[in-house]
């Protein structure tokens with residue numbers, strides 16, 4: 001059963017019958033992850049299709065609405081028995097929120113919800129926004145993980161991408177965070193940028209590892225329709241690297257980072273032991289998450305919903321009803337099965353065949369034996385200890401593999 005509600009702000013569970021017998025699928029009730037969307041950016045990057053606005057005048061009203069939304073959801077039957085294990089301030093540019101605004105949100109969450117003793121609190125930051133005072137205040141608020149939007153250490157690539165910081169700002173930001181005792185720092189990097197070479201990507205990877213972040217995410221640039229980058233490519237003003245170069249960049253990423261002590265735990269994510277991002281792992285392993293703010297998505301098995309992607313409407317709706325749900329769906333068994341395959345194969349621990357059989361009533365090794373056999377013979381997949389896992393070659397074409405398997 002799939003139900004889509006558009007433009008309504010009434011929670012799905014109040015409006016539609018949901019087949020709770022499907023509740024065996026995910027581990028709800030274990031821990032809750034909270035995502036806070038901060039939809040403000042000083043400028044827009046050419047590749048970005050995240051919801052954000054460059055007019056910062058509504059920042060204060062927006063944060064007031066976030067507090068109201070926290071109160072609303074804290075009373076909800078789905079949230080009230082949950083214990084928060086991770087909070088992630090994402091964006092947009094959360095480093096544009098004042099430390100006082102961050103503090104009010106963290107305090108409101110801790111007042112309304114139980115939380116685990118060592119909850120992970122991540123804030124995404126633009127390297128340019130950091131000052132001594134801000135870093136100190138973040139620590140005081142309880143932020144214990146900073147995700148820096150580094151993207152590249154080549155200034156020409158940063159300029160092309162429309163980033164407002166320079167590579168020198170990353171060095172400064174990293175030093176500053178260390179001086180304030182941040183011991184869990186992540187860098188976001190992008191490869192596949194027009195004009196980027198294998199050498200310039202190697203340089204970015206090496207510069208990143210020299211700063212010793214505990215975690216690195218290395219994403220391949222995707223061209224989203226409606227972005228300025230999409231227009232540039234359509235007009236043939238720039239060209240993307242070809243598949244062969246992208247493949248070399250992906251393999252170089254794995255080789256460089258693993259030889260520097262990071263382990264790959266997801267297709268695009270690498271960590272020093274013990275520093276895997278718990279928040280993202282919650283998404284990938286199908287745990288509950290509550291998204292607050294404009295355009296934020298939530299999942300409580302088997303319902304998924306997304307808030308209104310419009311700042312003014314979001315604020316107006318929260319002010320009048322306490323929440324701002326824009327669309328919702330109840331996942332059917334087939335959708336869950338596909339997502340299970342897709343998400344588990346993204347993780348290097350792979351797909352647990354016994355768990356899959358328990359959840360979906362089929363032994364995938366038998367029902368898809370020909371496809372799996374061919375993938376193993378072609379070096380795309382490996383079998384170990386009751387799991388199926390992708391090799392680096394398989395990870396590079398994971399979307400195709402998931403399509404074939406589902």
Ligand code: SF4
Nearest residue numbers: 041044045048091092
């Ligand atoms: S800073 Fe982040 S959210 Fe803002 S435009 Fe750039 S990529 Fe998008």
